[in-house]
Amino acid sequence: MQDRKLAILVVEDHPFQLIAIQMHLNRMGFYHLTPALDADEARQACQRRTGPFDLFLCDINLPGTNGVALLEELAKSGRIQHAVLLSYQGEDELQTLEKHLQDIGLPVLACLSKPLDQAMLLRALDRESA
Template identity: 50%
Template sequence: MSKHNLRILLVEDHPFQLISLQILLNNHGLYFLTPALNAGDAIAALERSAEPYDLLLCDQRLPDMSGVELIDIAARQGLIRHAVMLSGLEPSQLLDIENEAIKNGLPLLGCLIKPLNTLELLRLVSSAPSDR
């Protein structure tokens, strides 16, 4: 499967950042995107999907739960294949969250600090194994 066919669920509670992320991914040939402004909307989208999303890109600080909690729920239910977390947290805090998530077996490819570095984001997205 081409990386351009990845089905990606974007979860970001700031509408401007959500739109910016969509445009950024579209500009790099990624068009199969589903946006959500909170974890509740994301879970609803995940449950409506006939197959797991290839990638969940989500903010760590969502209004209704943390990003790592959302990744955990989605992974345990088999609704995602991989995840990347985005955050404005300090790098050391984000590294602790990332290490704990990986230790707990979550399918986390990595964490990125906001504002996003486009090359780092694309590197992580392209590292998502094609499972289909």
């Protein structure tokens, strides 16, 4: 899934972090990015798009909701194919959350610690291909 033509919905409520994530993804060769600062912007982006996003890259902590609830909503409505969630939580907590989300059938490739690590993201994208 490391196809650099992936359509990626990036949701991060801190504007500077959103820009930093987009720049990081651009340096990795991903250019088909749709940024959103909150759940409403993410929903609007999904409504404007004719098909699902290949990847949903989202901060877990969002104002008014959380990334897990938004992931569940967008996955159930067929708006996203795969997801990677980001947080400042510890690795053990993130691994537990990742397993739980996968066990309940959500399309989570990984729950990763911030700041976004290129190697860890690429490994997560490889999981889908395996």
